[in-house]
Amino acid sequence: MTIVDAHHHVWDLAVRDQDWITGPELQPLRRNFSVDNLAPEAEAAGVGRTVLVQTVTVAEETPEFLALAAEHELIAGVVGWTDLTRPDVAEELARLRELPGGRYLKGIRHQVQGESDPQWLLRPDVRRGLAAVADAGLVYDLVVLPHQLPACAEAAAGLPELTFVLDHLGKPPIASGSREPWASDLRALAALPNTVCKLSGMVAEADPATWTPGDLRPYADVVLDAFGPDRSMFGSDWPVCTLAASYEQVLAVAQELTAPAERTQIFETTATRVYDL
DSSP states (O other): OOEEEEEEOOBOTTTOOOTTOOSGGGGGGSSOBOHHHHHHHHHHHTEEEEEEEOOSSOTTHHHHHHHHHHHOTTEEEEEEOOOTTSTTHHHHHHHHHHSTTGGGEEEEEEOGGGOSOTTGGGSHHHHHHHHHHHHTTOEEEEOOOGGGHHHHHHHHHHOTTSOEEEGGGGOOOGGGTOOTTHHHHHHHHHTSTTEEEEEOSHHHHSOTTTOOHHHHHHHHHHHHHHHOGGGEEEOOOBTGGGGTOOHHHHHHHHHHTSOGGGHHIIIIIHHHHHTTO
16 A cells, blocks of 8 residues: 555745744744655655645645646645636636646645635635636645535535545544534535545644544544545645644554554545545
8 A cells, every 4th residue: 555645735934924823832833844854754654645735825836836746756646726716717727737747736725714704615706616626627625614514515515526625524623522513514515425535634623732542533433434435535734733743643543543444545545536646
């Protein structure tokens, strides 16, 4: 098995600020993180391919990530950003595919979690953009908060031709131990066949100082029961995960939370299929 890490980031603060890195809790992330930093950790953990995911809603970032993918064998795919509401979004997606490394563009993501409108995904201009993503043969990553999950399900139901990939389990409140209404809303999303979920970001939603695998297990169990291993994939969420765990620890706990018979799908084949790696 060649392990695929379906979710990580990189950034260079000399190129642009990461304005979401604020407050003392996130201070350890206020430095540069590069593919060269990740590569030895990934190799040591047995990870052979990764998916690089956007971090900020800046148009220049996606071409930079595509160029990185062309230069680094580790990166097998990129989930970038573009403004879904722009009238020429289809043309913009085609332009990105023609750039150096454009063949590595596999999906699009927007920080829906930062939108004040819980129905943002259902706006006509956004839906038109999502349809263009589907027409381009790309997938759409969902980075949302639990209260936005019902809109995710409605959007996915309305666009059966588009694969929606839920990042970080929809950010359930693991630190509090609460599971409802997150679990019910996640199951409603999983009932749609064009949806997939990443086992990622769990340690970031737990208590960073005291979390245990037992804290994460109830949430991972809900995901695996709802989506099944053929629609679940591992993601490290590096370097955000380093606030609570090392890269090696994140991979190890994800393996601990999954059954041996499920691991080839969760750690390799689901991501390879969904992102066409």
